[in-house]
Amino acid sequence: MTPFKKVLLFCHRWLGFISGLVVFIVSITGCIFCFQDEIQDAIHHHRTVQNTGKPYVQPSQLINEVKKAYPGASSDFIYYYGAERPAAVYANLGKDIYELVYLNPYTGKITYHEKLQTNFFVIVEYIHLYLLLPPAIGKWVVGVSVIIFMVIMITGLILWWPKRKSDRKRSFTIKWGGRWRRINYDLHNVLGFYATSIAIILSITGLAIAFEPVSKAIYNTANVGRNIKYEDEVTEPKSDSLKRAGLANKPVVDIAFAYARQQSPGAEMFLIHNDPALSGAIGVGAYPTSMRYAGASGYEFDKYNGKLLKTYAYDKKSPGLKLNEMNYDIHVGQIGGLTTKIIAFLASLICASLPITGFIIWLGKRKKSKSKGKKVRDAVHHKTHRRTVQASSF
Known part of the structure; x- marks a missing residue:
């Protein structure tokens, strides 16, 4: 491994330790929230007339x-x-x-009422946005973790990308017939590769919801820096x-x-x-x-x-304002109907799995390194002991 990739691996690993728990919580709650309208429609009759x-x-x-x-x-x-x-x-x-x-x-009659604080999906959304912390603190904890996660995804892609063309076909598939450690390794790398582009889109749109400067940056980028007087009034x-x-x-x-x-x-x-x-x-x-x-x-x-x-x-x-107004629909995956909801759901599920599979890989390598070190020490001790015995026999 080149020195550059060693640095990337160090960053990838330790940034994962720092943000892993938050990424898991944010991803799994995002996963649940994707189909909140469909689930609530199915279980609550008051949502239809x-x-x-x-x-x-x-x-x-x-x-x-x-x-x-x-x-x-x-x-x-x-x-x-x-x-x-x-x-x-x-x-x-x-x-x-x-x-x-x-x-x-059609009649104006009250059919149902609820406290939003007790709605399951409102609670899930609050965890997703703030981790149940005060909003002023929670949005920064989540926001910084999401930015770190984007860096992790990019470094992971660079580390994983196969050098030889002959290895690429094998690298894009999971070897289901292998040992469980190999399957876990493939789940982390292969699924991470397939989810990267969607995960980055979900991350950016999530940051745009939480932070006005990100939303403004998207607006300016889509407008190619043009100042739209109609919208600035x-x-x-x-x-x-x-x-x-x-x-x-x-x-x-x-x-x-x-x-x-x-x-x-x-x-x-x-x-x-x-x-x-x-x-x-x-x-x-x-x-x-x-x-x-x-x-x-x-x-x-x-x-x-x-x-x-x-x-x-x-x-x-302007294109920038239209894109900003699409932001929520893009983030929850509903911009293209059921298909994009499924894509967002699967991408979020994969993102939730990455800290877990990554930790298992690190744990396995750590145990393997300790085991290898023990074998080397045992071998050195065995050779030294034999020489000592041989020398004492003269």
Whole structure:
């Protein structure tokens, strides 16, 4: 082994020791989270409703129903998930207590409610993002470990890559008929090779969720450094609370929803941000596919008179902004439907296995090195003893 590869092996091994446990936890929770929508749909009947073909009830009606059940709660977000899915209101009860209240979008009646803190997949997501540590600390522990893991994947690829073309075919397959140590070795190297490209994509998109500079770097790279004036202007329009002349004659949240539906008739899902702050605006996101967050158009309205403040039309967005808005769908594997979900699931499972198989390889080499050293010492002692006996016989 060349000195360069010896340095790489040292880095690969010790960086693996440093980040291995975190990588395992983050990968296995990511694995579980990949199919969270499908699993929850299968076990929770409240996540589906019968499509009656009638118009949706107004957002204001959903808000009123929630306020009857939870007096004093603010309805920060309203969701219309799709024609065969319930509407939902994210109710802020204060003191960091939240309820997600599900309602029938055709009748406005409450069908189910849950505390998000007790949802299994919300807990899994929190572990994935923060390891159940305070977010300010946890995101850095996870983020640094993910960066280290990317370095490990690259160094591992360099170390493993076969020199001779004749060895490559054998190197790309697992020798299932070999001894268990050989199978473990192949599982670490071969599966690691196949998962590297997907793992790096998942790592970068995960870092972009946690760290704004990474998201900004992706934005600038996709835009080839161009400054997009349309997107750099006021990104969060605000209502003027001092000028309330011309107040709307109906709830602004209903005006906003109706306008978004008219401008985005093909959208299946709508997310309404009903900002409770005095200076805030009401925003509506229109998403072309239910439970997918890419390809959205957005609309912002004055919360007092319903005046349209800004439109974020999808076809006018820059490549960088479009890519950033795809980030979540890419990270969880749903960007291409079931196929990419399976790919993300398998890649995450492989990533979770790498610290384990790598540790077994290191343990085996360590034991082998000790055993070899013992044999050499025994051989030297045996030869020395024989010479001593022979010398004493004269």
